Amino acid sequence: MQPYELSLTAAADRIRTRQLSPVELVDSVLDRIERTEPHLRAYVTVTADRARSSARRAEQELSAGRAAGPLPGIPMGLKDMIDVAGVATTGSSRVREGHRADADSTAAARLTAAGAALVGKTHTHEFAYGLTTPQTRNAWDQERVAGGSSGGSAVAVAAGAATFALGTDTGGSIRVPAALNGIVGLKPTYGLVPRHGVTSLSWSLDHVGPLTRTVEDAAAVLAALAGDAPRDPASAPTPSTDRQPDADMDLTGLRVGVPVNYYFDHVDPEVEAAVRRAVDRLAELGAHLVDVEIPMTRYIQAVQWGLMVPEATAYHERTLRSVPERYAADVRILLEAGELMPAGDYLRAQRARTLMRRSWLSTLEEVDVIAAPTVPTTAAKADQPTLTWPDGTVETVSDAYVRLSAPANITGLPALTLPVGHDRAGMPIGMQLMGRPQSEAVLLRAGHAYERTGPPRTLAPVGGTAPDGTAPGGPAAAVDAMTLL
Amino acid sequence: MPAAELTPPEAARWAARTGLPLPADRHAEVAATADHIHSVVSVLRELDFGDTPPAADYRAAEEGDQQRAGTGENNAAV
DSSP states (O other): OOGGGSOHHHHHHHHHTTSSOHHHHHHHHHHHHHHHHHHHOOEEEEOHHHHHHHHHHHHHHHHTTOOOOSSTTOEEEEETTBOOTTSOOOTTSGGGTTOOOSSOOHHHHHHHHTTOEEEEEEOOSGGGOSSSOTTSBOSSOTTBBOOSSSHHHHHHHHHTSOSEEEEEESSSTTHHHHHHTTOEEEEOSTTTSOOTTBOOSOTTTOEEEEEESSHHHHHHHHHHHOSOOTTSTTOOOOOOOOOOOOSOOOOTTOEEEEESSSTTTTOOHHHHHHHHHHHHHHHHTTOEEEEEOOTTGGGHHHHHHHHHHHHHHHHTHHHHHHOGGGSOHHHHHHHHHHTTOOHHHHHHHHHHHHHHHHHHHHHTTTOSEEEEESSSSSOOBTTOOEEEOTTSOEEEHHHHHHHTTHHHHHHOOOEEEEEEEEOTTSOEEEEEEEESTTOHHHHHHHHHHHHTTSOOOOOOOOOOOOTTSOOOOSGGGGOOHHHHO | OOTTSOOHHHHHHHHHHTTOOOOGGGHHHHHHHHHHHHHHHGGGGGOOOTTOOOOOOOOGGGHHHHHHHTTSGGGTTO
16 A cells, blocks of 8 residues: 555554655645646646645654654645645635745644645635535546545546545535545534634635545644634533544444435435435444434525525625636626625514524424435546436435535534445435534544444545646636636 | 626626726626626515514624724734
């Protein structure tokens, strides 16, 4: 096994016990990036020198017998919405031409302090306002969408081009690409991970969280990230809890809610079957399954849009007036149309959110976890704009991807996605576990127990470098932000 | 066209009132997108909110800290 194939936990263990050098690990991942990038285009910027220098520092500390941090020289990718001092935060947009961040975001600073080595900034759907990340290709099939908006982060982790990555999640942007690329993604409780220094899409819905290859890895990254930060207004004092799951696979006493409405409606039969099999596996581990009714489902999309559309437009107010032509067409039109939303609509969305939070919290008094599909289908072809369901309903791919993930953004509840199989075409399927505020430890324990019932996960089967140095064709190749930036 | 739908000239006028002058070739597309957004969010009018307050996103005690931190473009997410 090559170092780039190791999970975060396995790599950190080997580094701590001096079986693996952080320099060797970083070099292995940088080499993997070189081989996969022509196919996948997960990165806006690769920071090879910086990563090697972090790895050497970790190596020197270990050689000097000093205690290494929890992420000693572990190669990470950061979504290009997250500030790193001295590096551009492009948001994968030409709007940010010439940008350079003055300071580290709180998240980047905490991970650096934990020892992580930044290998690069990963592609996002422009300013995180979309669900496909058209610059990047799915790690399992390059003719399919990466998912988004943290598409670059998910693809890099799935391909072994980062040992872990961070994403942001406003309506599903960590969980959707994680599910579509067969990895783990955690959207923590609103406010648990500080957003200071992270470009906003929608302040009241934005979350920062890890994308990893295992649930255990997600817990390790969360431990380095979580905690009160006075400069994020959503941040609140949190108890210092040990969220790292142990080896105990016994889920006796855990009440797992299985939705009787909404979460299995307009869901691909193969996705439904895989998720129900995974839920049955939780029951075999001792969990008690309980039918739950999801409240206020008629209003989910309305609340999500009523909050996100005007908040995004507000964030981009100045640049929409000064350099509108630099936005991609799909983002520009949403920002412009957002100018026309009356304040009354925004307030209704905020008031409906109050009702929705109360209803979900009430449902979560009956169960500890709600288990459901993360997305209704596996990754769509890059040129496929809509899905048609058996009853004739037509839905855009983006609307379908956000449909099952938005409730956790509206309510601020934690949500973990983990792989639970593949469809007949070999594309990954994700299951989502949602819980009460600050119940990450419960979700991680259940997810880890599930994970331990199966064989270790393998990397996405990405081919070698294309003979002519280019990636395979397809509509995703139409936009190449690496050359634009 | 139903009375509630925006015409392209209305979209242009509304946008202009927000300080966003739209080029003529964008009026129709902006009107159509704004109408679609309106059709999604207007379902919330069915709800009787009673005394329900809007969900809040700030801690009053630390308002000063936030204002000091939020001075630059990249601090806008604080």
